[in-house]
Amino acid sequence: MTATAPRIDQVFDLDALLTEDEREWQQRARTIAQERIAPIIEDDFENKHFRRELVKVMGDAGFLGMHLKGYGCAGAGAVAYGLVCLELEAADSGWRTFVSVQGSLAMSAIHKYGSEEQKQRWLPGMAAGDLIGCFALTEPQGGSDPAAMTTVARRDGDEWVIDGAKRWIGLASLADVAVVWARVDDPSGAYGEGGSAVRGFLVPTSTPGFTATPIDGKLSMRASVQCDLDFDGVRVPAEAMLPGASGLSGPFGCLNEARYGIVWGAMGAARSCLEAALERSVTREVFGKPIGANQLTQAKLADMFVEVEKGVLLALHLGRLKERGALTPAQISVGKLNSVREALEIAHQARSILAGDGITNAFPVMRHAANLESVRTYEGTDEIHQLVLGRALTGIAAF
Known part of the structure; x- marks a missing residue:
C-alpha cells in the first residue's frame, strides 16, 4: 500500500510570515512555473531550446524588472521578487536566470544609471517582454x-x-x-x-x-x-x-541585485528536489514497505527539509533588510553562498533516495543539480563569497 507525501509547506507555515500581496505574487509565479514551464522543461533541456514565447508571458505577469518603479515596472517589494525567483527556479534555473538577467542586471543598470531618454527608450519594452536585454x-x-x-x-x-x-x-x-x-x-x-x-x-x-x-x-x-x-x-x-x-561600483550594484534573487531561487531548486525525493519515499516499496519507512531515508529527508527552511528564512530576513534599505553586500554573500551550497547538497541527497531512477529525466533532480553548478559559479563563486565574508570578519582583504 502506498501513501501520498504531504506538501512541504504544510509542515512549515511560511505563508504566515508573508503579506497577501506577496502570496499573490508567489502564486502567480507558481502557476506559470507549473503550467507553462514544468510540462516542457525536460524536452527543452534535452534539446537545448530556449522557449522565447515565454518571454512575453513573463512580461505580462509583471515579473520583468518587477522590483523597479516606473516605466511599466511593477514596483514590487524585495520579498515578492524573491518569491517569484523561488517559484521560477523550482521549475528550472534557466527561467529564474532569464528574469534575473533581464530585470536585475540589464534593466537595473538602465534604471539606476541611465538618462531619462535611455530609460524611456528601453525600459517599458523590456518590462513588457517586447525587448530583451x-x-x-x-x-x-x-x-x-x-x-x-x-x-x-x-x-x-x-x-x-x-x-x-x-x-x-x-x-x-x-x-x-x-x-x-x-x-x-x-x-x-x-x-x-x-x-x-x-x-x-x-x-x-x-x-x-x-x-x-x-x-x-x-x-x-x-x-x-x-x-x-x-x-x-x-x-x-x-x-x-x-x-x-x-x-566598477556600477556593475557591482547590479550584480548585488542578481545575487539577491539567487538566494531565493536556489531554494526553489532545492524544494523541487526535496519534493521529488519525498514523493518517491512514500510511493516506492522495497522489502515490503515504503522506503520512507526506513530510518536512514527519514534522516535524509529531515536534514534536507531543515536546510530548505533555514535557507528560505534567511532569504526572507535578507528581503526584509532590503526593503528597509539596510541590506549589505556581505549579507548578500552569506545568502548566496549558503543557498547554492545547500541546494546542491539537497540535490545530491535527493538523487540518492531516488536511486538509479534519479539519474533519468523522469525526475528533475539531475537537471537541477547540473544547473546549480552554473548558479554556484556565476555572480561570484563560493570562494569569492568566502573571501567577501572573510574581509568583513577580519577587516583584511585576501583577494
Whole structure:
C-alpha cells in the first residue's frame, strides 16, 4: 500500500510570515512555473531550446524588472521578487536566470544609471517582454576579476568605438540591447576619476561589429542561452554611455541585485528536489514497505527539509533588510553562498533516495543539480563569497 507525501509547506507555515500581496505574487509565479514551464522543461533541456514565447508571458505577469518603479515596472517589494525567483527556479534555473538577467542586471543598470531618454527608450519594452536585454561584463580571461577588463571604448568625435570580447553573457544572441562595460582611457578625468575608468554603454545588438555566438557543449543550463561576444570597432553615439555609472561600483550594484534573487531561487531548486525525493519515499516499496519507512531515508529527508527552511528564512530576513534599505553586500554573500551550497547538497541527497531512477529525466533532480553548478559559479563563486565574508570578519582583504 502506498501513501501520498504531504506538501512541504504544510509542515512549515511560511505563508504566515508573508503579506497577501506577496502570496499573490508567489502564486502567480507558481502557476506559470507549473503550467507553462514544468510540462516542457525536460524536452527543452534535452534539446537545448530556449522557449522565447515565454518571454512575453513573463512580461505580462509583471515579473520583468518587477522590483523597479516606473516605466511599466511593477514596483514590487524585495520579498515578492524573491518569491517569484523561488517559484521560477523550482521549475528550472534557466527561467529564474532569464528574469534575473533581464530585470536585475540589464534593466537595473538602465534604471539606476541611465538618462531619462535611455530609460524611456528601453525600459517599458523590456518590462513588457517586447525587448530583451543582456549584461556584458565577464570576459574570457577575467572571470572573478572584472578589474582586469580588457574591453575598451575610445572616443572618436561624436562616437564611442568599442573593441574587445566578453564570455558567458546570458541572452546575448536574443537581445535587442546589450549593457556593455568597457574601460575608457580618460587621462583628463572627463568621464570618471581620470586615468582609466570603467563605464557602461547601451549597445543595440544590430550595431555593425557586434557578434553574439551561443556557447555550445553545455551540460548545465541547457534550456537557457549564454554567449561569447565580440566587439570589432562597434560604434555607438556619445549619448550611449550610461551617465550615472563610473567605475566598477556600477556593475557591482547590479550584480548585488542578481545575487539577491539567487538566494531565493536556489531554494526553489532545492524544494523541487526535496519534493521529488519525498514523493518517491512514500510511493516506492522495497522489502515490503515504503522506503520512507526506513530510518536512514527519514534522516535524509529531515536534514534536507531543515536546510530548505533555514535557507528560505534567511532569504526572507535578507528581503526584509532590503526593503528597509539596510541590506549589505556581505549579507548578500552569506545568502548566496549558503543557498547554492545547500541546494546542491539537497540535490545530491535527493538523487540518492531516488536511486538509479534519479539519474533519468523522469525526475528533475539531475537537471537541477547540473544547473546549480552554473548558479554556484556565476555572480561570484563560493570562494569569492568566502573571501567577501572573510574581509568583513577580519577587516583584511585576501583577494
